[in-house]
Amino acid sequence: MSVMHQILHPSQPDYLGYLYxxxxxxxxxxxxxxxxxxQSLGMGLLFGGIxxxxxxxxxxxxxxxxxxxxxxxxxxxxxxxxxxxxxxxMPAGMVASMSALMLLRYxxxxxxx
Numbered sequence: 001m002s003v004m005h006q007i008l009h010p011s012q013p014d015y016l017g018y019l020y021x022x023x024x025x026x027x028x029x030x031x032x033x034x035x036x037x038x039q040s041l042g043m044g045l046l047f048g049g050i051x052x053x054x055x056x057x058x059x060x061x062x063x064x065x066x067x068x069x070x071x072x073x074x075x076x077x078x079x080x081x082x083x084x085x086x087x088x089x090m091p092a093g094m095v096a097s098m099s100a101l102m103l104l105r106y107x108x109x110x111x112x113x
Contacts, residue, residue, distance in 0.1 A: 017055030017068060020102050024048040024075070027091050047075060062109065069106040075099035 028044010031037045054068030076099035082092040 012062075013059035014055040014062075016105070017058055017102075018052065020072075020098060021048050021051035021055055023098065024051055024095065027095060031091065047071060058106075058109075063112075065106040065109045069103065069110050072099045072103040072106055076103050 025044050025048025028040050028042070028048065031040025031044065050071045051068060054065070054071055057064045057067060076096055079092045079096035079099060083089070083096050086092060
């Protein structure tokens, strides 16, 4: 099975989803450590937690992608808007890019159900 097939059609567990959740949570912690941003910490942990639950749900049933799709879409929109306003790739552009890719991945699974 190719790597691309595994990314688009996850088997149990959803490792990519867990990795994405951890990256979002770690990004929030890094924002707090670097700039003292409590909002970054809170939102990073909140969305990281939601994405972790979503990855667990996908791991249990690969068609159960609604939570992950909605959270990825929200992050892609918010961080994409922030990237457009600031022009700074880190962290807004990076999170927006990761979120857009995960939105495509989960969106494809959602519409294939």
